[in-house]
Amino acid sequence: MTQVTLKLFRYNPETDTKPHYDTFTLKAEPTDRVLDLLEIVKGHQDGSVSFRRSCAHGVCGSDAMRINGQNMLACKVLVQDLGTNKITIEPILGLPILKDLIVDMDPFFNNYKSVMPYFVNDDSAPAQERIQSVEERERFDDTTKCILCGACTTSCPSFWANDEYVGPAAIVSAHRFIFDSRDKGAAERLQILNDQFGVYRCRTIFNCTVACPRDIQITQAIGEVKKAIATGNLD
Amino acid sequence: MKKHQFEVVVVGAGGAGLMAGLYASKSASTAVISKLYPARSHTGAAQGGIGAALGNLEEDRPEWHTYDTVKGSDYLGDQDAIEFMCKEAPEIVYELEHMGLPFSRTKDGKIAQRPFGGHTNNETGKPVMRACYAADRTGHMILQTLYQQSIKNNVTFYDEFQMMDIIRTEEGVAGVVALEIATGELHVFHAKSIIFATGGWGRVWEITSNAYAYTGDGVAVALRRGIPAQDMEFFQFHPTGIYKMGILITEGVRGEGGILLNGKGERFMEKEGNAPHVKELASRDVVSRAMYLEMKQGNGINGKRYLYLDVTPETVNKYAALDGRTRPDGTPYKVTGEEILGKLPDIIDFCETYLGVNPVTDPMPVQPTAHYGMGGIPTDKFGQVVIDKKRNPLPGMFAVGENACVSVHGSNRLGTNSLLDLVVFGKHSGIKAAEYAKAADYIPLPENPTEFVEKQLEALRNSEGDERVSTIGTEMKEVMFEHVGVFRVEEGMAEAVEKIRELKKRFKNIKLDDKGSKFNMDLLNAWELSNLLDIAEVTAVSALKRKESRGAHARDDYPERDDKKWMKHTLAWLDEDGIKLDYKDVIYTRFEPKKRVY
Numbered sequence: 001m002t003q004v005t006l007k008l009f010r011y012n013p014e015t016d017t018k019p020h021y022d023t024f025t026l027k028a029e030p031t032d033r034v035l036d037l038l039e040i041v042k043g044h045q046d047g048s049v050s051f052r053r054s055c056a057h058g059v060c061g062s063d064a065m066r067i068n069g070q071n072m073l074a075c076k077v078l079v080q081d082l083g084t085n086k087i088t089i090e091p092i093l094g095l096p097i098l099k100d101l102i103v104d105m106d107p108f109f110n111n112y113k114s115v116m117p118y119f120v121n122d123d124s125a126p127a128q129e130r131i132q133s134v135e136e137r138e139r140f141d142d143t144t145k146c147i148l149c150g151a152c153t154t155s156c157p158s159f160w161a162n163d164e165y166v167g168p169a170a171i172v173s174a175h176r177f178i179f180d181s182r183d184k185g186a187a188e189r190l191q192i193l194n195d196q197f198g199v200y201r202c203r204t205i206f207n208c209t210v211a212c213p214r215d216i217q218i219t220q221a222i223g224e225v226k227k228a229i230a231t232g233n234l235d
Numbered sequence: 236m237k238k239h240q241f242e243v244v245v246v247g248a249g250g251a252g253l254m255a256g257l258y259a260s261k262s263a264s265t266a267v268i269s270k271l272y273p274a275r276s277h278t279g280a281a282q283g284g285i286g287a288a289l290g291n292l293e294e295d296r297p298e299w300h301t302y303d304t305v306k307g308s309d310y311l312g313d314q315d316a317i318e319f320m321c322k323e324a325p326e327i328v329y330e331l332e333h334m335g336l337p338f339s340r341t342k343d344g345k346i347a348q349r350p351f352g353g354h355t356n357n358e359t360g361k362p363v364m365r366a367c368y369a370a371d372r373t374g375h376m377i378l379q380t381l382y383q384q385s386i387k388n389n390v391t392f393y394d395e396f397q398m399m400d401i402i403r404t405e406e407g408v409a410g411v412v413a414l415e416i417a418t419g420e421l422h423v424f425h426a427k428s429i430i431f432a433t434g435g436w437g438r439v440w441e442i443t444s445n446a447y448a449y450t451g452d453g454v455a456v457a458l459r460r461g462i463p464a465q466d467m468e469f470f471q472f473h474p475t476g477i478y479k480m481g482i483l484i485t486e487g488v489r490g491e492g493g494i495l496l497n498g499k500g501e502r503f504m505e506k507e508g509n510a511p512h513v514k515e516l517a518s519r520d521v522v523s524r525a526m527y528l529e530m531k532q533g534n535g536i537n538g539k540r541y542l543y544l545d546v547t548p549e550t551v552n553k554y555a556a557l558d559g560r561t562r563p564d565g566t567p568y569k570v571t572g573e574e575i576l577g578k579l580p581d582i583i584d585f586c587e588t589y590l591g592v593n594p595v596t597d598p599m600p601v602q603p604t605a606h607y608g609m610g611g612i613p614t615d616k617f618g619q620v621v622i623d624k625k626r627n628p629l630p631g632m633f634a635v636g637e638n639a640c641v642s643v644h645g646s647n648r649l650g651t652n653s654l655l656d657l658v659v660f661g662k663h664s665g666i667k668a669a670e671y672a673k674a675a676d677y678i679p680l681p682e683n684p685t686e687f688v689e690k691q692l693e694a695l696r697n698s699e700g701d702e703r704v705s706t707i708g709t710e711m712k713e714v715m716f717e718h719v720g721v722f723r724v725e726e727g728m729a730e731a732v733e734k735i736r737e738l739k740k741r742f743k744n745i746k747l748d749d750k751g752s753k754f755n756m757d758l759l760n761a762w763e764l765s766n767l768l769d770i771a772e773v774t775a776v777s778a779l780k781r782k783e784s785r786g787a788h789a790r791d792d793y794p795e796r797d798d799k800k801w802m803k804h805t806l807a808w809l810d811e812d813g814i815k816l817d818y819k820d821v822i823y824t825r826f827e828p829k830k831r832v833y
Contacts, residue, residue, distance in 0.1 A: 014751045031589070043705030047748035047757035054446040057482045057585060059375060060275045076588055098417065099754040105272065118383035119335020128289075129332040131344035137337065144337050144369075144376065148274050176337075183335065215584075 001027045002085060006037055008049060009090040010100055019097070021088075022046070030080035034067055034087065038074060051101040058213055061149030065101055066090040071151040071211040092154035094163060108150050111166045115192055117173040120185030136181040143176040143221050145214040152208035152218050158201040165201040166193070168208035168218045175221040179234060186234060194229045202226070236685055237415075237422045241266040241391075242672035244411055244426040245665075246398045246453065249276030250374070250657035251636025252432030253381035255618075256390045258665025259430070263672045266424060268393040268413050270448065270759075273382045277434055277446045278657060281374025282581065283487030284349060284366025285331075285658070286651035287324035291345045292364045292563045297321045299357040300365060304652060305826045307353045307518050308645025309786035310802060311466070313822040316616040316641045320652075323659045328367050331658065336380040338369050339578075349490040349578075353518040353649040353833070362490075362516045364563075366651045371485050371579045377654060396422065397759055398452060399688045401429065401632070402680060403460045408631045409678040412688045416759065419752030421685045427675045428631045428668035431457065431612060432661065435637040437470075438763075439771045440605035441709075441716035444476050444483035453638035455766030457612050458773065458809040459687075462622055462629065463817075465640040465804050466610035467770070468778035469787045471648055472721050474522040476604025478541040480589060484582055484601055486650040488544060488594075489515040491578055492551035492560070492570060495526065496543040496598065497534040502554065510833035514558075517833035520647040520787045523603040527721045536600060543598035546579070548572050550598075572596075603721055609648055609787065610777075611640040613806065613819075618664025624806060624819035631671055631678075633664040642804065645821075646786025695761050700744030704761045707738050707745070711764075711771055719775050724791045728779040735772045742768060769809060776814045777805045798828050 004026055011019035024041045035053055042049045051074070052062040058076035065074050067089055068082055074089070095103040121130075146169060153159050153167035174193060178186045193199045199222055208218040228234050243259040245252045248269035256267040269276065288295040300321040305312055332338060332346060339347035350362035369376040385392070393413070400412040402423070410426040433453030437445025454464050474495070475484040489495075495515055497503050504510050509525040510517035517525075530540050545551075552569050560568040572595040576583060579594070586592045586599055612634035613621050618641075620632040636657045643656055714734045718727035742765060749757035783797035784790050803818040 012751060013753055033589075039705075042757075043708075044703065047704070047760075048751070050749075050754050050756050054271055054275050054448045055277065055280050056447060057280070057480075058588070059280050059372075059581070060271075060277070060446065062271070062275050078589070102754050109272070113386055118387040119380070120387075121333075121335075125329075125333040128329055129338070129346050132340055133344045134340045134342065136344075137340045140337070141370075144379075145372070146379075147279070147375070148272075177335070180335070180337065 001029060004028045004037060004079060004085045004087060006041060007088040008100070011097055013099055028079050030078065032079050033075050034077050034079065034089070035063055035074040037079070037087070050099045059147060061147035064092050064149040064151040064154070066092055071155045073149060073151065073213045076213050092150060094154045094160045105150065107163055108153060108169065111170045112148065112173055115166060115170045115174040116185055116189050117177070119177060120183055122184065130182045132181055139181070140176050140179040142216050143172045145216055146172050146176070147214060149213065151211040151213055155207040155211040157205060157207065158203055162201070164197045166197060168222060171199060171222050171225055172216060172218055175225055178225060178228060190229050193225060199226045199229065237420060238425060239266065239422060240425045240677070242426065243428045243430065243668045244268065244424045245430045245432060246411060247276070247432035247434060247636070248273040248392065249432060249434055249636065250278035250377050250381060250654060251661040252430070253385055254658050254661025255430045255432055255635055255665035255668065257381065257384055257388060258662050259669040260388065260390050261669070263669035266391045266393060268396040268398060268424065270395060270397045270416065272394050273385070273392060274378060276378060277449060279375045279378040280446065280483065281654055282371040282483060282485035283351060283490065284368035284373050284651045285328060285377070285654035286351065286354060286365050286649065287328040287367055287655065288321070288365055289325050289328065289346060289348060289367065291341055291348050294356065295363050295365055297324065299355065299363070300324065302357055302826060303354050304643065304649055306831055307647055307649040309647055309796065309831055310798070310828040311642065311645030311785060311804070311821055313642050314824040314826060315822050317643050318824065319616050320643050320655060320659050324655055327658050327662065331377065331380060334380050334384050336369070336376050338367060349487055350516060351490050351650045352486050352516045352522065354651070355513070360512060362513055366487065366490065368487065371487055371581045374654060377658070398433070399456065399762070401456055401460045402684050404678060404681050406678045408629065409680055412685050416754060419755060421688060423680065423684050425677060425680055427672035427677055428633060430618065430633040430635060430664050430668050431638055432636045433638045435608045436767060436770045437605045439712065439715050439767050439774065440720065441712040442476060442481040442602065443605040444473055444481050445605065450763035451766050451770040452763065453634065454611055455769045458769055461808070462612060462620060463806040463808045464610060464773050465613040465806055466642060466646070467774045467807060468781050468805060469609040469646045470605060470774065471519055471607040471609060471787050472523040472603040473519055473606035474526055474603050475544050475601040477585065477589060478600040478602050481604035482585055482589065483604065483606070484544060484599060488546050488579060488582060491546060491575065492555050492568065493544055493546035494550050494554050496545055497529045498536045498538065499534060503529050503534070513833045518647055518649060520789070521833055523721050524789055526603055541600045541602045544601045545598035546575055546594050547596060547598065548575065605716070607648055607653060608637055609640065609642070609644040609646060611638045614639045614641050616641060617667040618660050619667060624817055626819070631675060633668050635660045635664045646788060691762065692758065695745070695747065695758055696750065698743065698745050700746050702741050702745045704745055704764055707742055708764050708767070711735060711738055711768060715771055715775070719778055722789050722791055723778060725779070728775055731775040732772065732779060735768060735775055739768050739772065773807045773809065773814055777807050777816065780816055781805065802828065
């Protein structure tokens with residue numbers, strides 16, 4: 001067990017005019033998740049600390065936070081990974097803060113919905129599965145992993161500067177369908193992203209790729225979409 | 236208080252709720268309300284596959300799937316519903332593929348399939364490749380695909396709305412009450428049909444694979460409104476959770492050739508009395524019990540409470556050769572580290588993140604983890620809730636997915652059948668709920684539809700005791716894991732019942748720190764604990780009364796299955812004086828109960 005100092009961003013819209021920080025000290029195992037620390041604080045020190053969480057192992061996307069300045073899932077980073085016992089936790093940037101670590105995700109989801117993030121193929125379906133080769137399936141494998149946690153988009157300076165930019169997560173979702181050999185909606189999606197708030201706001205800063213808890217090569221995916229727009233082909 | 240009116244209201248936005256919402260909204264005005272954002276639901280944590288006898292790699296038949304499921308259920312499943320589900324399976328998997336679900340592929344470009352526990356070729360008795368998969372993230376793909384289709388079809392969502400009550404009057408069900416988490420405001424959803432798809436309650440136990448959100452809200456709310464809970468004593472412990480954390484390691488690992496080893500390096504599943512034929516690919520109850528006994532005999536790794544799950548190529552290939560396992564083309568089964576990485580990327584990621592262990596080179600420390608509720612709100616095979624031993628329906632009320640008990644899983648669920656259950660019964664309950672709504676009138680709302688919820692919330696808010704919610708929760712999880720877990724005995728279960736009752740009393744003496752309205756997670760977590768406590772009590776009482784061993788309910792003091800006395804479903808009602816139990820017949824059509832051997 002080791003002693004950990006947790007400095008938490010606090011904002012209660014019902015009582016506070018501006019945010020502040022509260023500091024908690026607690027005993028933790030080096031292998032504890034940061035989420036475990038938040039649970040200990042909430043359970044035993046201050047039940048009003050508010051944050052989202054659900055699966056606790058990095059697949060539901062609820063608990064993206066800024067931990068010591070970097071976007072991470074609180075359930076996917078261990079105390080020992082941080083290299084320090086002083087941990088500062090703040091909400092992800094660029095979205096309205098609603099309470100403590102909880103932000104308004106609606107703008108994020110609205111951007112996501114704007115890129116046709118769904119399968120399009122109006123041809124009559126065969127009686128069994130549509131055939132897709134192992135290679136064709138592999139082509140878009142990386143971007144199927146997205147859990148919509150928002151860690152990428154809220155680490156992007158272009159998104160901070162202008163939240164009309166659809167952001168990396170939305171482009172990743174579009175990529176997943178654009179490069180799916182069974183899908184017929186690529187042209188329309190590329191047109192949506194060929195916009196001043198589409199792919200060209202990406203300045204290849206790579207923050208998104210670093211932030212992604214699913215290790216998706218986001219900047220590369222955005223680059224592939226840019227190339228498809230420029231060349232008009234998907235090879 | 237805000238009021239809304241929809242013909243159909245779906246509660247929960249996991250696989251079952253989304254599927255129900257997609258189908259109901261084709262013909263009826265429909266709202267899907269969920270306490271989480273849609274893509275956050277626990278369906279997304281399912282890994283290994285969805286069962287369907289497609290026969291893409293070797294011969295398979297829906298009838299075999301039916302028999303395997305009946306056998307897996309230890310003959311407590313209702314056979315008409317099981318047959319229905321397994322027959323529907325191929326069509327619904329193709330339907331998911333047509334919605335764009337990115338399944339992994341065979342060399343021929345078809346949906347890839349892998350072996351899973353309890354799924355066999357009924358003629359040879361050998362494991363069959365029936366689990367249709369997308370790497371080890373099949374649930375994630377199902378959840379994403381159904382959410383994507385919901386966006387495409389303009390399904391109406393109320394995100395982060397906590398359902399807290401069914402509006403049930405003398406005339407029937409009239410809708411639900413939900414709390415808008417962002418504001419604390421109560422909303423009344425006036426509806427003709429209600430579909431509960433609220434998921435499970437694994438958070439009753441200390442070590443669990445389940446999400447924090449899995450607090451049994453649907454079952455608890457139904458219990459408070461006079462609807463029984465069925466077969467709650469049957470809760471599945473998945474054999475392979477990450478040691479101490481409980482995080483799921485898919486059975487797909489064993490499907491790909493992974494081996495369970497004890498501290499002496501023995502492959503204990505092949506011992507007589509365990510599963511000498513299918514070994515690691517026996518049903519989950521069988522494997523969890525074998526593991527528990529190994530650890531009890533001091534055969535854990537370094538004498539501790541865990542064992543190894545080994546999927547390193549050396550181990551896989553060694554035992555595949557000993558078993559004479561072959562590929563579909565007849566060549567010997569051999570894997571490389573690269574193939575393991577390609578087929579189980581998330582498992583490898585979890586192990587590296589949480590354990591610092593790379594499963595391609597080192598074995599994984601595992602222990603059984605509370606995973607899945609076979610019981611739940613009793614329904615017929617269209618998801619229609621039936622509320623007594625004669626299976627009389629509660630018109631307009633539907634339940635589907637883990638919070639429902641159709642019962643297709645009986646006393647033990649086969650892996651891959653939960654995802655199948657979600658989509659098959661999600662679809663049919665959506666269709667039926669819309670049909671019902673089209674023919675029915677709205678039942679008038681009572682004068683004060685939110686009264687019951689307000690009372691509960693006031694009691695929580697105004698309680699000024701000295702108990703902390705988290706302490707009560709921890710004590711509940713410990714006693715349930717200790718005494719109502721993989722193995723059970725009379726005294727232990729009686730102690731658990733007593734302890735839960737004591738905790739329920741102490742719960743009346745809690746004190747919350749957060750007195751606000753907006754995002755009051757302190758308040759909601761306390762309410763969720765009240766659900767878990769009710770469910771723990773129902774589970775422990777139902778278990779205590781069942782004096783036999785069947786499926787996931789294994790008793791040291793009654794080690795045999797007793798079909799004469801106990802081939803029946805438990806029904807439990809919660810009332811002022813405690814829990815009332817009754818029993819109803821199992822529907823069986825063509826499979827006579829036999830001794831279960833793997």
